[in-house]
Amino acid sequence: MNQIREKVTWRNRRICRDEVMKDKVSLPYVNATIREVQRIAAVAAVATPHALLEDTYIDCKVVPKHTVILCHLMSVLYDPTERQEPEKFRPERFLGEKGEMIKPEVFCPFSMGPRTCIGQQLASNEVFLFFTSFLQRFNCTKVNKDDSSLTNGERTGETRQPDPFQMCLKPI
């Protein structure tokens, strides 16, 4: 197997990768699962600080020029007025009646507007490639049924990351 892998040229690798990206449109449940992970475990809880260039009205109230604005992305992603039971992991919320992908208006793990994440497309493609390659190669289970390390908690800084946890990965 390793010998076959070594024979794959860089050019062939690129072709394989293009083929895999083509599959993205025909894997709605996988895409919905990735979106739900990005929603429920958003990497950035808060967007980069931005300052107002001029006095701005929000809900009829004036917000003065130079005010620093911090958009709390998690509060949007967990907004109960936008989606039911936001604390539950439910990929189906990103699927339509026929199982097709739907993009809700309010979905902002990469923030929104003119200063939205410039790496969004790259990150989305890389996450898709990693996740699908991973699922094709490993069966992934808890180390034991009662293991609570998966729900330990998180460390929040500039970005969020989970506390260390254990998983059992068996090559397929």
Ligand code: HEM
């Ligand atoms: C899952 C991965 C990623 C997430 C969740 C993410 C999220 C974000 C968020 C929330 C912002 C703040 C936008 C705002 O202030 O309104 C941002 C900005 C930015 N991101 Fe990402 N990002 C990711 C990956 C990447 C990658 C791979 C790159 C580069 C290759 C990148 C480059 C940038 C840059 C340059 C900005 C600043 C944009 C600006 O101020 O105009 N990001 N990102």
